[in-house]
Amino acid sequence: MIVDILMATLLLGGSLLILVAAIGLQRLPDIFCRSHALGKAMTLGITLMLLALGLELGLDTAGIKIVLIIIFQFVTIPIASHLLSLIAWEKKLPRWKEKPVDFSDKKSE
């Protein structure tokens, strides 16, 4: 019962984080911002879902494989995102120049 509730929480949290990463990939204006969205939210989301799978399958050989997959995802997804933004910086791709929100009026009041 408790394991079911924990698994449901982990699954919902992980898939909602992946949805946040997808929305960020759609809505953010720049390749650096997009790699920011992909690199962090995606890693945590897939890790939570793999933890739910580990709760389902138990802690024998399947658990060891799941720990291996989690370590692998933790290493590789930020490396891929970092490589993408590194090559975008190196090739001088166009960056987003506007200010997001101007708070200066609010501060002066």
Place this chain on the structure above:
Amino acid sequence: MNVILHICQVIIALSILAGVYRLAKGPTVLDRIMGFDMVAICAVAFMVLLSIQWKTDDYLELILIFSLLGFSGTVAFVCYLGKNYHSDYDREKPPEGPNDR
């Protein structure tokens, strides 16, 4: 539990649609690579959901190999583009030759 699995599958399918949209639309090549990465990780997440639904551990090697393939695909694209990728690609120039991307 079943309801939550279906909700998660719908959410992951929406994320795959978003990744495919960025893969098709993306203004530069790097955006397309990012969309490809997104689709690969979402496929891994869908395999996790199906493994939970079917209560089996037969697909763990498949998950490991798929994430490895997605990562190595991204790294191969980046290493290829690091040598020959022209920065004014995003100005939508007409293709110049048979080697143009």
